[in-house]
Amino acid sequence: MWQYIIKRLFLMIPTVIGAAVIIFILPRLMPGDICELRYAESSNYSLEQVNLCRQTLGLNDPVLVQFGEFLWGIVTFNFGDSMWTGRPIIHEIGLRFELSLQVAIMATIVSVAIAIPLGTLSAVYQNTWIDYIVRGVSIAGIAMPSFWLGILIILALLTVSEAMTGTRWSPPIEYVPIWEDPLYNLSMLIWPALATGYRYSAVSTRMTRSSLLEVLREDYVRTARAKGLMEKLIINRHALKNALLPVITIIGMEFAFLMGGLVVTEQVFNLNGLGRLLVQAVTQKDYTMTQAIVMIIVLVFVFCNIVVDILYAWLDPRIRYS
Amino acid sequence: MTDTSIDRLEDLRDRPSLWRRLRSFMRKQPLGTAGAAVVLLYIIMAAFAPWVQPFDPLQNSYEFQFVPPGWPFLMGTDEWGRDIFSRVIAGSRTALLVGFSCAFVGATTGLVLGVGSAYFGGRIDLIFQRIIDIFMAFPLIVMALSLVSISRAYQVSAENSVYFVIIAITIPFIPRCARVVRASALAIREIPFIDAARANGFSDTRIILRHMVPNVMAPYLIMITAFVGEAILLEASLSFLGLGLQDPLPAWGLMLRNAQEFIRSEPWIAIWPGVAISLGVFGFNLFGDAVRDALDPRLRSQ
Numbered sequence: 001m002w003q004y005i006i007k008r009l010f011l012m013i014p015t016v017i018g019a020a021v022i023i024f025i026l027p028r029l030m031p032g033d034i035c036e037l038r039y040a041e042s043s044n045y046s047l048e049q050v051n052l053c054r055q056t057l058g059l060n061d062p063v064l065v066q067f068g069e070f071l072w073g074i075v076t077f078n079f080g081d082s083m084w085t086g087r088p089i090i091h092e093i094g095l096r097f098e099l100s101l102q103v104a105i106m107a108t109i110v111s112v113a114i115a116i117p118l119g120t121l122s123a124v125y126q127n128t129w130i131d132y133i134v135r136g137v138s139i140a141g142i143a144m145p146s147f148w149l150g151i152l153i154i155l156a157l158l159t160v161s162e163a164m165t166g167t168r169w170s171p172p173i174e175y176v177p178i179w180e181d182p183l184y185n186l187s188m189l190i191w192p193a194l195a196t197g198y199r200y201s202a203v204s205t206r207m208t209r210s211s212l213l214e215v216l217r218e219d220y221v222r223t224a225r226a227k228g229l230m231e232k233l234i235i236n237r238h239a240l241k242n243a244l245l246p247v248i249t250i251i252g253m254e255f256a257f258l259m260g261g262l263v264v265t266e267q268v269f270n271l272n273g274l275g276r277l278l279v280q281a282v283t284q285k286d287y288t289m290t291q292a293i294v295m296i297i298v299l300v301f302v303f304c305n306i307v308v309d310i311l312y313a314w315l316d317p318r319i320r321y322s
Numbered sequence: 323m324t325d326t327s328i329d330r331l332e333d334l335r336d337r338p339s340l341w342r343r344l345r346s347f348m349r350k351q352p353l354g355t356a357g358a359a360v361v362l363l364y365i366i367m368a369a370f371a372p373w374v375q376p377f378d379p380l381q382n383s384y385e386f387q388f389v390p391p392g393w394p395f396l397m398g399t400d401e402w403g404r405d406i407f408s409r410v411i412a413g414s415r416t417a418l419l420v421g422f423s424c425a426f427v428g429a430t431t432g433l434v435l436g437v438g439s440a441y442f443g444g445r446i447d448l449i450f451q452r453i454i455d456i457f458m459a460f461p462l463i464v465m466a467l468s469l470v471s472i473s474r475a476y477q478v479s480a481e482n483s484v485y486f487v488i489i490a491i492t493i494p495f496i497p498r499c500a501r502v503v504r505a506s507a508l509a510i511r512e513i514p515f516i517d518a519a520r521a522n523g524f525s526d527t528r529i530i531l532r533h534m535v536p537n538v539m540a541p542y543l544i545m546i547t548a549f550v551g552e553a554i555l556l557e558a559s560l561s562f563l564g565l566g567l568q569d570p571l572p573a574w575g576l577m578l579r580n581a582q583e584f585i586r587s588e589p590w591i592a593i594w595p596g597v598a599i600s601l602g603v604f605g606f607n608l609f610g611d612a613v614r615d616a617l618d619p620r621l622r623s624q
Contacts, residue, residue: 018456026468031475135353139611143604145555147562148578148596155589168586263463264559268582275463279563282467294464301459 001313008306015302016295020074023294024067027287033059034083034285057083059287070291079292084284089292093277097296099175100274102185103192103265104258110197111204112251116244118201119208123243124235126213134205141202149195150268157191173270192269196262200254207250212243245316252308256301347616354612360605368414375408379572390590397594400577401584406591410598412572417602420488420557425549428492432499433542437534439500440507441526447504454497462556463565466490470565480568487566491556499545506538540617547610551603558599574599 035053039045054060058069073079079089122134154170161169171188178185215221216239224234263275274293281289348355367374376394383403391398397406439450466487473486510516511534519529560566561575569576574595581591 014452015455015459018452019460022456022460023464026464030468030471132353139607140600140604142607143551143555143602144600145558145562145575145578145596147559148592148599151578151582151585151592151596155585155592158586261461261463264562267563278461278463279467279565282464283471290464294461297461298459302455 004313005306005310008309012302012306016074016298017071019298020071020291020295023291024070027282027285027290028063030285032285034287035059037285070288073292074295079295080288082281082286082289084281084286084289089289092289093274093292093296095175095177096272096274096277098177099189099271100259100262100266102178103189103196103262103271103273104255106189106193107197107200107258108251108255110193111201111254114198114201115204115247115251116208119205119247120212120235120240122205122209123212123216134209138202138205141199141205144199145264146195146199147264147268149199150192150265153191153195154268171269175272189271192262192265192271195268196258196265200258203254204247204250207247208243211246212239215239215243218242242316245312248311248315249308252304252311256304259297259300347612351612351615353608354615357605357608357610357612360601361609364414364418364602364605367411368418371411371415375405375411377405377408379404379408379412380570381405390588398588398590400591401580401588406577406594409572409577410574410594413574413577413595413598414602416484416567416571416573417554417557417599420484420491421550421554421606423488424491424495424553424556425546427488428495428553429499429542429546429549431492432496432501432545433503433535433538434530435496436500436503437507437530437538440504440511441530441534443511450500454501457494457497458501460494462490462494463563465493466560466565480571483566483568484571487557487560490560491553495549495553499542499549502541502545503538506541507534510534510537543617544610544614547606547613551606551610554599554603554606 033054034057035050038053039050051060058066069080081087082089082092085092118134118138122131125131157170158168161167171191172184173188175188176185212235216235218239221234221239224238225231229238259274261275262273263279265271266273266276274297278290278293278297280286281293376396381404385403387399387401387403389399389403397410399405400409435450439447469486469490470483473483478486516529516533519533524533557566557573558575558578561573562579564579567573567576569580577595578592581588581595585592
């Protein structure tokens, strides 16, 4: 087991380096740089000014030196300063990372809370109207773009609050950490979590259903039935435990995607999360910031993958990694 | 030995006609048939868009700004006085163009790469797996942003910007399909007929294309049908963020982007393009599910 974990951690290195190479090269392939962009707004600027700017930001250094600094930054987890604001990247990212993490966690909870009961119902009542409704609801979840669902939620909040209190209420915009003002924090973040959670529940609902259907055909379930156990007990104690294994994989992968994939939801709900910061950094050609955010997303993704695999081995004693 | 091969021949002769197979598909897969109907509707809508749309989707008219749904503007008009119904219909062209081309190119490239990787195995396979890992972990949005900034720097016209969107969406599809196809191809490689083909002195290309690819068609088709809906969604998301198609092109995501400002006063602008996206993707997914059920041997027996 430990050997397997160490091996997986080593296999992570080429992926991270590969992603680092891409995110180092890709923004530099785009025409123009941050210094041109900064001075392009003022009408009279000299070439010396632009050059000086490049000098101070280290853009005139040899490419390999820049890349070396970036890699060293990943190793020491010190990404340096943002090229645009000049402040340390860790400070710039801090609150936004917290916000994105919280939404991702909440969305995952929402998605699990929807997926497992619905998926189980759908499998137990296979090919009845309950099954059809659950499948319809889950396919609709995949079909609806989360930003449109977000727009609908905002619309509904506006209409309902107007009907109930006479004034239109929409979620607050300023982020406050949950331990400072939980009620305020939740009233802001529950909506994006619902919108994305419903969408992401669709895949895990279907996974729960198909995997439970498979397990319910196993011999040991038949044995349990032959013993005369209650159907409820068979499903909860015997079948669901094994059926949920592949669902865990899906949930883990989705969580990894959520960390980087919330840009659209952040846009709709006006949240200052990691995704929007990334878009901003790329548009401003803030290389250091772009690199730092992408590397964080990649690291979270790779790490989630490993955790899922280890969890899998831990939960299912039949799986032995060598 | 002879008996079984004759049985096989008769099996082939008795194969039901296309029409009968279609009818049995409809009976077994009512949801899939509904999906196919929606897909067909969208294809017809896209093909005949210029004749179906009641107004010019690009025509601004300031006297008709923000007209609520009614007659003659079935879904109302937007901030430029353009007919939303006509724009929704015209948007189906963009959506289907992006959906089909991304799904086809992405899945096909993934198919060839995945089979190749499984066939050659060894070091090539190992390196290929690492490259796939990198692309799976890499956020799509960065790719899209880079392509957008390149297309803007070279002043690509609004009509041609769609090709950049197609590239940005296709790239992440390739490794995903390659990974799934590789898994099935690994099993195929172990079957003796591949060794037989190699013993016959066939070239690697021929073995891959003629002997292995036809045997992994099921996962390939499943991926393709799943990708179409996803590509439509991704295009809408990118356009919604302002990273996809550019105004005045009629695209559903773009329409929702513009609608955001007016959601408090003119909510209908934000409703219909979303309905168009959701219904379309819903149809493609239902259809894709049915295709999966029909092709996946594990599910077929149930």
